[in-house]
Amino acid sequence: MQILRISLTVLGVLLALIGLVWIGQGSGYFPYPASSFMINQSPWMLRGALVAIVGLALMFAARRFVR
Numbered sequence: 426m427q428i429l430r431i432s433l434t435v436l437g438v439l440l441a442l443i444g445l446v447w448i449g450q451g452s453g454y455f456p457y458p459a460s461s462f463m464i465n466q467s468p469w470m471l472r473g474a475l476v477a478i479v480g481l482a483l484m485f486a487a488r489r490f491v492r
Contacts, residue, residue, distance in 0.1 A: 430491040437483030444477025 449455030451469030463469045 426491060430487050433483050433487035433491060437480045437485075437487060440480030440483065441477045442480075444473045444475070444480055447473025447476060449473075 446455060447463065447469050450457075450461060450463040451466050451471075451473060453465040456464045
């Protein structure tokens with residue numbers, strides 16, 4: 426069970442970070458790489474928020490339910 430808990434936590438952290446990058450690119454605050462199709466595109470802000478929420482939920486589930 427410890428392996429599952431660690432795996433879910435790592436996956437949750439990665440998803441949360443990816444979601445934050447997508448939010449930053451979609452809002453234009455993180456325009457890297459400069460040729461990215463995601464820069465200043467508001468749908469990517471919503472998608473990033475959803476991915477970040479899923480990541481946070483995975484981290485919460487790993488801490489709360491996997492024992």
